Amino acid sequence: MAEVKVYGADWCEHTQRVLSHLDDLEVPYKYIDIEDDERSAAWVRHQNDGKECKPTVDVGGIILLTPTEAELDDLLRDAKLIPEGMKR
Numbered sequence: 248m249a250e251v252k253v254y255g256a257d258w259c260e261h262t263q264r265v266l267s268h269l270d271d272l273e274v275p276y277k278y279i280d281i282e283d284d285e286r287s288a289a290w291v292r293h294q295n296d297g298k299e300c301k302p303t304v305d306v307g308g309i310i311l312l313t314p315t316e317a318e319l320d321d322l323l324r325d326a327k328l329i330p331e332g333m334k335r
Contacts, residue, residue: 249307249326251276254291261313262302268316274328
């Protein structure tokens, strides 16, 4: 099963939206607050051409930058983490 990691910040509304969406879908994830983890912040910048895009989501090695719910759902379906017809 693909691992889901969300790199973001507690104060970021986009990060909180993604976390809430994953909670609603009951998809397990690991949340990394890049404000408290410089190594992870550097990884995020490397993925985003030097920018700290929040959230940056890693689903089994596939990276999404500040995804919409639809983009995230598509990737979660591809990774078999949610069923085909599942909607929030």
